[in-house]
Amino acid sequence: DAGVTQSPTHLIKTRGQQVTLRCSPKSGHDTVSWYQQALGQGPQFIFQYYEEEERQRGNFPDRFSGHQFPNYSSELNVNALLLGDSALYLCASSPDRGHRNTEAFFGQGTRLTVV
């Protein structure tokens, strides 16, 4: 089992551009959450997808959007990039049973640098 895989691992973008990050969940998991981890800080919840719909959203602007596909993989899109969007973006997958976060697995993350 490959666990949670994210791509790409590193990315450099220019201010104002758009970016798409990808996540494949662990086998057997159907729920995907995205987190932003700025340097020196803890992860901040962006949103969670289940059954191809956004189930819950954190305190992030509409520039951040997502999608979940029928195979449970997910994308995070960020439009009109700002320098402050530079961070490690983490994807976590979990099964939709019980208290799902106790079975959440995190990917290695995508390091986004906006210049």
Added chain:
Amino acid sequence: GEDVEQSLFLSVREGDSSVINCTYTDSSSTYLYWYKQEPGAGLQLLTYIFSNMDMKQDQRLTVLLNKKDKHLSLRIADTQTGDSAIYFCAETSLNNNDMRFGAGTRLTVKP
């Protein structure tokens, strides 16, 4: 909003015990977690505790929860150099799907 706070740094000698502390404010927290993050890596779940428990032990790891004071600690016995990493405390509440994290404690283990 709800906050999770941790001290930023801890340095110990190899073989000693490490104690990492965390406080949280959300009284509806149901699960509390400890994650480990090594350089360039994602988060690894070390252990978690349900809010109706006050202690959980898992090999070298002991978690203590004082729900009245909203205080959580992680004790690592016989700390090794491989334990050097950033440790995050996180919590969730029953009706939310997100985890709220502290800023992390950087543990340095000296030989």
